[in-house]
Amino acid sequence: MAAPLSCRRFLTIVSKSSVSLISAIVFAFLDALDAVMCLFFRVLDELLEGESSPCYCSAARKGDRVEKEMSESLFGRGNMIRDLVGRIGGGNWGFGFGFGGVGKLGKIRWSDCGCSSCVSWMRINGEDDDDDDDDDEYRLHLVVQQPERAMQENDSGDAANVQNVIFIHGFLSSSTIWKETVFPNLSELSRQSYRLFAVDLLGFGRSPKPRNCLYTLNDHLEMIEKSVILPYRMKSFHVVAHSMGCVIALALAAKYSASVKSVTLIAPPYFSSSKGNASFEALRQLAPRRVWPPLLFGSAFMTWYEHLGRCVCFFICRNHRLWEWLLKRLTRTRELHFLITDLALHTHHSAWHTMHNVICGGAKMQDEYLKAIINGGGVRVHVIHGTNDRVVPVECSYNMKVTAPAIELEIVPNADHNSVIMGRGKELTKRLEGLWASTL
Template sequence: MLTVSFFPGKWVRKWARSIHYALTLIVFLFLDLLDTILCVVCHYLDEFFEGKTSPCYCAGEGQQGNNVIGVLGIDGEIQVSESLYRRKNPFRETGFLGFPRQFLDSKKKGICDGAVMNRWSDCGCESCVSWINCRDHKLHVEVRETSSQGRIEENCKEKPTENVIFIHGFLSSSSFWTESVLQHLSEFKKGKYKLFSVDLLGFGRSPKPRECFYTLRDHVEMIEKSVILPFNINHFHLVAHSMGCIIALALAAKYPKYARSLTLVSPPIFPSSKDGASLAALEKLAEKKLWPPLAFGSSVMSWYEHIGRCICFLVCRNHRTWERILKLLTPNRHLHFMIMDLTRHTHHSAWHSMHNVICGGAKFTDGYLAMLIKYGVKICVVQGDEDPVVPSECWNYIKKKYPDVEVNMVAKADHTSVVFGREKDLIQNLDKLWIKSAADTTRT
């Protein structure tokens, strides 16, 4: 008997993929056009409200002019990411709609005088601009100290303190650590620690200067200025999450003799190469796709400078209004700290940190890891196996190329739950690592 088999499921999936691909192409082509139009609109609005236009990266490489020259990293290389000025946009490339690049270039006059002030499109509330009145700009730092019994004590007469610096990730603040791990101080039972949790430059309650490029060097120098020098620290452990892992690597590479251990939670570390590493990181971390919503939002905010600025204008500039609305919708009228942190930045600080740290740092991480391993710094990676932000390629690469790095996979954990809800497990692992690395340092 002759039978004929049909596979409707196969054809349905094929058509679904084709439709999804076409929709993705159309949506992002529209966003390319919209970002080109908003580029012109933002330039005229900047000139109207501030008297001078603010530079952007739409014209490609070299558009920022002499300001970029001399932005050098720890290893002497320029740290302005190629992902800023090599993002392709078919409408900008052709000078579409009668807005040729040459016309916009002739209108650009550089950043406004008094560049420390916030832009007209940024929030001007007291909590967002209070740093401007401070004469000596430093990061906001939360400091906790615990005795070997887990209590917070002053002038505790015990063995020398182990210093630990906690660094948060993108669109976050020191609350990421103070409201999670540092809430469990009683778990630190094997040593006396001084714990520093910082708000990175451009985030939380720290300064958000608009003349800054927010490069790795900028972030490292501010931690140095705000923590290492004023507290006279000559040895430390580092614990970092997400984007903070790149900054922690750069900080440890600058002070390899001071760094005793490095714990990287969900690190976005990719195989690096001198040419194209930053663009490759951008395409992998913020691939242009419509689904899931988190991925779509990440791609829009990472690829489209002016659309992102408009979204920040609607959300961040009006964060107090949105917070009041959300509080009315919550039973206890209390917002989670992560919701509050999402708006505590400027578009300028978030845009440049995203590109110059996460993407731009891709070409430096291999060198940093190799240096730290050479100096005997203990490195531990903690990674959730269901992380939708950092692809498995990152930790697989670390495991294969750097066998001296300890990689701990956390089952059923995503980008944030790898910490939240698992604080005690993380604390126990940290405590063991710090004690072991401190003992090894003492023996050597």
Template sequence: MSDSTFLGKWTRKFAKHLLSAPNFVVFSYLDFLDSVFCVIYKHLDLLFEGKASACYCTSKKGDMSNGSSNGELGDDHGGETGMSETLQYGKRKKLKELIVLLQFVENLLNRNKGFEAKYSLKNPKKGDFYRNGHRWSDCGCDSCISWMKMDDPKLHVVVSKASSQDNSNPSSTENVIFIHGMLSSSSFWTKTVFPKLSELNKSEEYNMFSVDLLGYGNSPKPRDNLYTIKDHVEWIEKSVISEFQLNSFHLVAHSMGCIIGLALATKHSKSLKSITLVAPPYFPSKDGVEFTAMNWLTPKRLWPPVAFISSIMAWYEHLGRCVCLLVCRNHRTWEALLRRLTGSRDLSFIVLDLTKHTHHSGWHTTHNVLYGGVKDMDKNLEILMKLRKKVHVIVGSRDKTVPPDCGHNMKNKFPDVELLSIPNAGHRSVVFSRENEFAQNLFHIWNNAAAHHMHQA
């Protein structure tokens, strides 16, 4: 080994250890701070709502064990409940000395509290507002809680009907369901791909449905839901497949939406014509895969700032709630400020979508779908491969959010998967910077799937 090679290797190793020191100090402090806010929020919830919200920090075996049936949080995660093991990360990391200190502070607060709850049922016809409504720390504007005024709320769905649809022969057109990823909405597709599909004069052959996932965009954000994959799939079934009586469809999903899309495709495999996975977060199923996904997708990092915020939102339940309290609850203020600073009346949907969720919906979807869902991807892909379903994967070679290796690893394990790698494309720019090419790719996939389906028939 030459001196220059040895020196370069030693320098990189030294820099890595040098950067790990502040990481350890900062995140150790955040561990402590998250525990402090656990107590703070418990008493604030009690003050404003009359009941403290359950959390994953100090719950004991048997406490809050009814799961999503009653809106409380269970201790027995995983298995049939669809709950991710990563939700108990904070609980395992608690130090005995810290817990003793927090219990002392909590007992002191309980002993001195002399207030009555300022909570009241605001919509008795719909049941317990505490479980179904928004927290005091969530935004209560008309837009954010409009779903609560509906007797039978459904997901927000943007529909683009085929212009040449023959009402007497609905089978002459095909259906496509679009599913967005984390911190996004139906606008991810309707503002980018839908216009290009129309420009190509081929959208007249397709009915297109773009959904806001449960807990995001303009869709319902119930508190008595744990946002498991099963929950997301059932709401899509209710709001799209059953609502519009779809007997067959194609699926297109991005990022985290790929996990939900695969589960939906497997459940409705007889109706599936093709599924296109864009930047899928795929990790081969094995013990501890949920934590592998968590460490790969949202590692504890101080830099860049976006990665640091992502670390807080993913690893710290109560500090993440602080971020949502500051940003999501006050989204109208931030939007007005951005409009004034930029001089623009119409803000980008990318910016607006960042705040259209609650902490409860974002936290549980992140853990139960993004991390917990990866362990079922192999099983779902195996089922689709056995049924000879067309699975297409599109990745960007410079994706820094979901490593492009995820797509290549999927191709290696399932050779029948069709993989397309886009040079110099990132996590979003794999679609955004090439909308026209992406639309053409979709038409090519759908046409091939139709031909394949006819050949099988």
């Protein structure tokens, strides 16, 4: 038995070494290509818009807001080609032109989709708006499910005997994930007792996708406040979130710890801030520079390469109506699954900044948020994670449990990042109802 085991071990080592070598070659090529595309987009932006868009190819300029609200992963991702050229040129020159703030270059890039559904948020009171100063008028797109019985409000503004629940989706997703899974499976009693709000986060779905925004964690929080909490005069609420939305949910619950009744986190990307640079730790674990498996390669490609990612968004997102039409013809279906259509309902600007500033940048704040939620308000926190999650490793939830033992951890066997919600809507909804009812 020893010989076969030794042989398998040897083949495993050889296989891993081969993948590492191929990864090094592939990513060295992508480093060079991204540097070239930086110059390409700079020229095109200047020709088509009169001014080139800021990028993060150089970390030479970083303002106060960058230090406080933006992720370090935006500036220090590293690029073999730019690093080499920088050393040759004295260490302060690169293909990029640094970050100097997002200028008011118009709300839509030439490389973004301008179809009616993608720019509907730009119309205020039915009229086109071209003034960047009116951004305060914009609101997130909401899917609201009101109690079936008539609601009567009391003096505080809350609906009598009705509890509020805010649902926050994950990266490259939308409110539809909740509309199709939890909303239809509520029990009759819950339909009378809960008012549900599923948001399309800023930059995704049918919500605004402004160009003069850096999509920081605070930007997302402010839009949820302005679109949901304040206009509906919420005095208390539950929060349910998936994936990237968990980072926003923790920040929201920490800010409103006296108002939040419970927090449910599904597949949270948690990285303890006590382990060095949490932003880079999140980047390395969620998007390792490896060619295999393909899912991780895709994550690395879109997360490490700003300009190559913009190429992909130009090809797919800008032409999403064409791809949807082709897929409908090929599959002979009238409607595509929402998980497919949601993938293209963003701009490169919104997705790129949200990935880094929320998922990576938010990692350094999560321990502080957990402390404020659990110790400050005694809020009940329930975490759900699938054992087969290849997008956000299940170890993230185990580590969260170690950091905050008071949280309730539920591991779902054989569930991956999406199937932990999809395909088990009835089970998940029943679990949520039990959690909400226990906080009365």
